[in-house]
Amino acid sequence: MKVIFMGTPDFAVPTLKKLHEKGHDILLVVTQPDKPSGRGKKLKKSAVKEAAEELGLKVFQPDRIKKAENAEILKKLQSDAIVVVAYGQLLSKEILNIPRLGCINVHASLLPELRGAAPLNWSIINGCVRTGVTTMMMDVGLDTGDMLLKKEVEIDRYMNVGQLHDLLMETGADLLTETLEKIEDGTAVRTKQDDRLSSYAPMLDKQTQTIRWQDKASNIHNLIRGLSPWPAAFFHLDEKMVKVYSSDFSEEATNHEPGFVLKADSDGIVVAAGQGTVILKEIQMPGKTRMTVEAFLRGNSFPISVTLK
Template structure:
């Protein structure tokens, strides 16, 4: 069995760490991001990977910058056969990549070379893709540019949210990583170079690319909403205040209203005109309120009709 250093931070990485442990790999060290202030009280919050590592009684290392020489020396001292990296959150230097015999193996949440970067899960849905998956990759100094090892595909149906896709792929990734390590030890994998011409970048989100543009097609808007649900959420503004949207559907009915016009609000949802159809908002969060279904919101509130967002 290989000796492993595991590097990861969010919930997505936890199933892989637990799978390595359950399958008998000797996890020498778990490397994760430093605790960060969270909430109104700014109390330090552990990463999900740190919490899992402590439950398993595994040693934890939290360098602020992992590629500092003193931190590289610490990693070398564990003499790992492989470093497994899942959503760690820091770029690794060549000095780290060359430490283990089998290199650094990354579990990436897309079918590379598609969707390199920080948010491939979200963009797969926003782009309207009907399939995605996970890829194990031999890391190099580029951003998700290393040679591909194994892949596992997942179909995306037209109403799947990024939260649902995340939960499927984090377990798929764990299984694929174990399969990858087994085959690497047996010399049964031929790494494949990525075709850079086929790659797209999946950037992080900001206020601009989360905002709903009602001039887009109804399907485009529906895909944006589910691709950002439950986090970081798509939104629109009403009276200069942000309204978050968590769930929607759409129709191809194309009545004669301008894009962004609220056609009606009922227990079925808030019907808003898009470029070529109607988007039906089903779960929202009004300013200062909790997230709730439109049906629940309308029990105690009215939603204005015939206004234009």
């Protein structure tokens, strides 16, 4: 099949490599422009661009894919399909109508659940016990197109978003190649989404990252693992930000106010929540490296009988 591939982060790389491995004719790889990174603001290639160059594929990096001249470039390639995996820009109706067989998206949720920008994070933050990948035909809506195939995975109590990301990026690659096979042989079945069952996974911001000790301990634990390793949940100690990367929780009641530090030892930093307690296991103090609480306490102290904000 003649394919145009659109993607940007490392989540999209396994799908690109699988398409190449399966012998599809990848006419063009479209990815976001190089962006300044680090203290020196040196331009950094996207993960997809690096992979495409390793495979010897042609790369196109428009600042805005919707521009008319970019649609003309894509039209001239006469593709069978456009495959989109976390590209980062919305496609115009004109582009959606270009490929002979349509535009196929790999979305990291079991649609219509968690449409939007951050389904991986929100599946864990919301306390879901299962999620997955859906391939779908793209339309002008936000993740509203007809579904093709789904693959479900389980989320256990301690899985963080980094681990889920690595699992689903491989699952998505396999599901996309299976989807293309079914489209080619005419056995693909399109299923409309039930909008009544939809939910939204908005972009993350500082407000989302802030730990609110008044919340239930289980919800705080889900927030921490849903934002680990990036961008990380945090709280403030002496007006300085402390990031948290792993935790546990207990539903046992406490008489202390939310945010009160009960103890800090090799088992973790125990903090009262609105219901139950949260046990912080891995933290990053300001200006320090990320480390387990056990390692941190070997050379440092953490205040107890104080109330965190």
